[in-house]
Amino acid sequence: MIPYGRHHIDNDDIEAVIAALKSDSLTGGAWVGQFEEDLARFTSARNAVVCNSGTAALHLALMALDIGAGDVIVVPSLTFLATANAGIYVGADVKFADVDPETGLLTSETLNAALRELPAERVKAVLPVHLNGAMSDVRSTSLPSGMGHVAIVEDACHAIGGTYSGSDILVGSAPWAAMTCFSFHPVKTIAMGEGGAITTESDDLAERLRLLRNHGMERDAARFVMPDQGVDSVGKPFPWFYEMATVGYNYRASDLHCALGTSQLKKAPGFLARRRELACRYNDLIGELAPIVKPVPRSAPDGDGWHLFSVHIDFHAVGKPREQVMQELRERGIGSQVHYLPVHRQPFYQQKYGKQHLPGADSYYQKQLSLPLFPAMEDTDVDRVLEALAQVLNLRAVV
Numbered sequence: 001m002i003p004y005g006r007h008h009i010d011n012d013d014i015e016a017v018i019a020a021l022k023s024d025s026l027t028g029g030a031w032v033g034q035f036e037e038d039l040a041r042f043t044s045a046r047n048a049v050v051c052n053s054g055t056a057a058l059h060l061a062l063m064a065l066d067i068g069a070g071d072v073i074v075v076p077s078l079t080f081l082a083t084a085n086a087g088i089y090v091g092a093d094v095k096f097a098d099v100d101p102e103t104g105l106l107t108s109e110t111l112n113a114a115l116r117e118l119p120a121e122r123v124k125a126v127l128p129v130h131l132n133g134a135m136s137d138v139r140s141t142s143l144p145s146g147m148g149h150v151a152i153v154e155d156a157c158h159a160i161g162g163t164y165s166g167s168d169i170l171v172g173s174a175p176w177a178a179m180t181c182f183s184f185h186p187v188k189t190i191a192m193g194e195g196g197a198i199t200t201e202s203d204d205l206a207e208r209l210r211l212l213r214n215h216g217m218e219r220d221a222a223r224f225v226m227p228d229q230g231v232d233s234v235g236k237p238f239p240w241f242y243e244m245a246t247v248g249y250n251y252r253a254s255d256l257h258c259a260l261g262t263s264q265l266k267k268a269p270g271f272l273a274r275r276r277e278l279a280c281r282y283n284d285l286i287g288e289l290a291p292i293v294k295p296v297p298r299s300a301p302d303g304d305g306w307h308l309f310s311v312h313i314d315f316h317a318v319g320k321p322r323e324q325v326m327q328e329l330r331e332r333g334i335g336s337q338v339h340y341l342p343v344h345r346q347p348f349y350q351q352k353y354g355k356q357h358l359p360g361a362d363s364y365y366q367k368q369l370s371l372p373l374f375p376a377m378e379d380t381d382v383d384r385v386l387e388a389l390a391q392v393l394n395l396r397a398v399v
C-alpha cells in the first residue's frame with residue numbers, strides 16, 4: 001500500500017530519542033533549546049518557540065497578540081480545522097474568507113472581499129495558509145488602508161522550507177508576518193510525533209509565547225508585578241517563587257519530541273528535495289491525464305514546500321464519484337485523501353455563523369484529491385499511482 005503521506009524515520013532519529021531518554025531530563029532540558037536554535041537557523045527566523053502541536057502554535061500566536069472577545073480573525077475556509085479553531089479558543093470571532101478555486105489559496109482579492117464585510121477596528125489578525133506547501137501571497141501590503149493594526153499570522157504547517165514567490169525569503173522569517181506557525185505532526189515534512197513551533201522576528205512576542213506555553217509562569221524577578229511578595233529583604237528572589245499575571249497553558253514540547261525534531265530537521269533539506277523531485281515527475285507525466293486530471297497550479301514550484309500533491313479531477317465528466325475513485329485506488333494499493341472540507345461548512349461554524357456562500361472554496365473542494373507524496377517514495381511509485389489513476393478513471397495508461 002502506498003499511503004498518501006508518511007513520516008520517514010532512520011536509525012539516527014531513533015538514536016537521538018534514545019539519547020534523550022538516557023539523559024537527565026525528559027522535558028525542559030537541553031533538547032528544547034537545541035531544536036529551537038536549529039529551527040531558527042533553518043527558517044532564518046530571529047526566534048523560534050517550540051510547543052506540543054501546530055494547533056497549540058496557532059493558539060499561542062493569537063494569545064500573544066492579546067486577541068479575544070470582540071475581535072475578529074480572518075481565515076481562509078480551505079484549511080485544516082485548527083486554523084479557525086484557534087480563534088474560537090481565544091473567544092474571538094472567525095470570519096471565513098473565500099479562496100482561489102484553482103489554487104485553494106487566500107488571495108488579496110478574496111481577503112479584501114471578506115474584510116469589506118467587517119468593521120475595520122474589530123479585525124485583529126489575518127491567517128494566510130500555505131495550502132499544499134504553495135505560498136499564499138497575502139502580505140501586509142494586501143491589507144486596505146486603515147488596517148495597519150492587523151497582524152499577519154501565517155499557518156505554514158504545510159510549508160516548512162518554502163520561499164515566498166519572487167524572493168528568496170524563507171517561510172518563517174517574513175518581515176510582514178508577526179508570527180509563523182508550523183506543525184511537526186508525522187504527516188508533515190518533519191515529524192516530532194506531536195509538535196509545533198512559532199517563529200517571529202519580535203523578541204517581545206517570543207518572550208510572551210514562552211510564558212504562555214508554560215502556564216504564564218514568570219520567574220524573572222525583574223518582571224514581577226508584585227515584587228514585594230517574591231523577594232527577601234535584600235531584594236533576592238525566593239527560590240520557589242513565580243508569578244502568574246496572565247493565564248497560560250501547558251503547551252511545552254518534551255525533550256524526547258525535541259530530540260526527534262532536531263534529528264529530523266537535519267534531514268529536512270533532503271526530504272524537501274525528494275518531495276520536489278517526485279512532484280516534478282508527477283508533473284511531467286500527469287499531462288497525459290488532462291483535461292480530466294490537472295495538478296493544482298503552483299506559482300513557484302522551486303520555492304514550494306510540497307506538502308501535498310493535490311490534483312483536480314473532473315469526477316462529473318468521468319461519471320464516478322470521488323469516494324468510488326478513492327476506493328478503487330485503494331483496491332490497487334494506492335492511498336489518497338481529500339484536503340479539506342471547507343471549514344465554513346462544519347456544523348459548529350454553520351450553527352454559529354449560518355450558511356455562508358464561498359464558491360471558490362466549495363469549487364476547490366469538489367474536485368480536489370491528494371495523491372501520495374512522501375520522501376521514501378520511489379520514482380516508480382509515482383508511475384504506479386498515475387497508472388492506477390488512469391485505469392480507475394478509464395483514461396489511457398500513461399506508463
Ligand SMILES: *Cc1c(COP(=O)(O)O)cnc(C)c1O
Nearest residue numbers: 053054055080082157183184185
Ligand atoms: C496539521 C495542520 C495544523 C495543525 O497541526 P497539529 O500539529 O496537527 O496540531 C494546522 N493547520 C494546518 C494547515 C495543518 O495542516
